[in-house]
Amino acid sequence: QWRGVIAEYADRLPASVTERVVTLREGGTPLIPAEHLSALVGAQVHVKYEGLNPTGSFKDRGMTAAISDAARTGAKAVICASTGNTSASAAAYATKAGMACGVLVPEGKIAMGKLSQAIAHGATLIQVDGNFDDCLDLARKLAEAYPVELVNSVNPARIEGQKTAAFEVVDALGDAPDIHCLPVGNAGNITAYWKGYSEYADSAAPGADGVAVASRRPRMWGFQASGAAPIVLGHPVSHPETIATAIRIGNPASWRQAEAARDESGGLIDAVTDEEILDAHRLLSSREGIFVEPASAASVAGLLKMHVAGKVPAGATVVCTVTGHGLKDPQWALRTADGSDIEPVRVSVDVVSAAGAL
Numbered sequence: 001q002w003r004g005v006i007a008e009y010a011d012r013l014p015a016s017v018t019e020r021v022v023t024l025r026e027g028g029t030p031l032i033p034a035e036h037l038s039a040l041v042g043a044q045v046h047v048k049y050e051g052l053n054p055t056g057s058f059k060d061r062g063m064t065a066a067i068s069d070a071a072r073t074g075a076k077a078v079i080c081a082s083t084g085n086t087s088a089s090a091a092a093y094a095t096k097a098g099m100a101c102g103v104l105v106p107e108g109k110i111a112m113g114k115l116s117q118a119i120a121h122g123a124t125l126i127q128v129d130g131n132f133d134d135c136l137d138l139a140r141k142l143a144e145a146y147p148v149e150l151v152n153s154v155n156p157a158r159i160e161g162q163k164t165a166a167f168e169v170v171d172a173l174g175d176a177p178d179i180h181c182l183p184v185g186n187a188g189n190i191t192a193y194w195k196g197y198s199e200y201a202d203s204a205a206p207g208a209d210g211v212a213v214a215s216r217r218p219r220m221w222g223f224q225a226s227g228a229a230p231i232v233l234g235h236p237v238s239h240p241e242t243i244a245t246a247i248r249i250g251n252p253a254s255w256r257q258a259e260a261a262r263d264e265s266g267g268l269i270d271a272v273t274d275e276e277i278l279d280a281h282r283l284l285s286s287r288e289g290i291f292v293e294p295a296s297a298a299s300v301a302g303l304l305k306m307h308v309a310g311k312v313p314a315g316a317t318v319v320c321t322v323t324g325h326g327l328k329d330p331q332w333a334l335r336t337a338d339g340s341d342i343e344p345v346r347v348s349v350d351v352v353s354a355a356g357a358l
C-alpha cells in the first residue's frame with residue numbers, strides 16, 4: 001500500500017520531516033492520459049489529478065511535511081493564511097497530530113467545501129476583512145508573537161513535501177515531460193515542482209547515489225488568472241479579482257522563486273481569463289471525466305492558449321497539474337457557459353413508464 005509521500009521519498013527529504021512522520025497517506029495520485037486534450041493540442045497530454053489527495057488538493061503534500069516538522073519540534077499549535085485549501089489541509093493534518101490550528105481566510109472569498117473542511121477538523125477560523133495577502137501578513141505577525149508554527153508555503157518544509165509531485169510524474173512517465181503546466185497563486189507549487197525536477201535530473205542530489213533519474217528537466221509553464229497576475233504584470237496587484245478564488249493572490253510569497261523556475265527552465269508565466277478558466281474546467285469534466293475546482297483548470301486553459309499561439313511542439317509530452325477537486329467549489333458545475341443555472345430534470349414516474357423507458 002502507498003505509505004504517503006515522506007515514507008515513499010524519505011531518502012530525498014530532510015531529516016526535519018522524516019524524523020516524526022504525520023501522514024494521511026497523501027500522494028500517489030493518478031497521472032491520467034487525456035485523449036481529448038491530446039488530440040486538441042497535437043501533443044501527449046497527461047493530467048496529474050491532485051484533487052485525489054486526502055483533503056482534495058495538492059496542499060497535503062506540503063502539509064504532511066510542515067506538520068511532521070512541527071511535531072518534531074513539539075509544537076502545540078499551527079497557523080496559516082489561506083484562500084481555502086491550505087487551511088483545509090492544515091486543519092486535517094494538525095488534527096492528525098493532535099495540534100491546535102488557526103486559519104486566517106479572506107472574508108466571503110473562500111469556497112464552501114474548503115470552509116466546511118476547516119470547521120469539520122476543528123480549526124479556529126478567523127475571517128479577515130481583506131484579501132489573502134492581508135491574511136498572510138497577519139499570520140506572519142501572529143507566528144512571531146505567539147508559540148505557533150506558520151505552515152504557509154514560506155515554510156521550507158512545504159516546498160520539500162510538494163516537490164514529491166515532480167518525482168511521481170517522472171516515476172510514472174520514465175522521464176520528465178517536455179512541458180509542465182500548472183496554476184500559479186502564491187507560487188509555492190511551481191517552486192516545488194522545479195526543485196523536484198531539478199533534483200531528479202541531478203546525479204549528485206540527495207538520494208541520487210550518483211544516478212540521475214531524469215534525463216532532462218521540463219519547461220515550466222505557470223498560469224495566473226488575468227485579474228490576479230502580479231508576476232505577469234511585474235508588480236503586485238492590490239485588489240486581485242478572479243472567480244478562481246484559490247489563486248486570487250496579488251503578492252505571491254514565492255515570487256522570486258517562481259521567476260527562477262520560469263527562467264532556469266526556459267519556460268513562461270502567462271495569464272488566462274476567468275472565461276478561459278471556466279471553458280477549461282468544463283472541457284475537463286465533460287470530455288476527460290476529470291472534475292476540478294476552477295483554479296486548477298488554469299493549467300489546461302494556459303495549455304490551450306499556448307496551443308493557439310503555436311507554442312506547443314507537435315508530439316511533445318505535456319503534464320498539466322490540476323490542483324484541487326471540483327467538489328471544493330461545486331457551484332461552477334451547475335452553471336452553463338452563458339451563466340444560466342442547470343436545472344436537474346424533474347420526471348414523474350407515470351411519464352417515464354408511459355414513455356416505455358422502464
Ligand SMILES: Cc1ncc(COP(=O)(O)O)c(/C=C/C(=O)C(=O)O)c1O
Binds near residue numbers: 057082246
Ligand atoms: C486549487 C489550487 N490551485 C492552485 C493554487 C496555487 O498554488 P500556489 O501557486 O502554490 O499558491 C492553490 C493555492 C491555494 C492557496 O494558496 C491556499 O490555499 O492558501 C490552490 O488551492
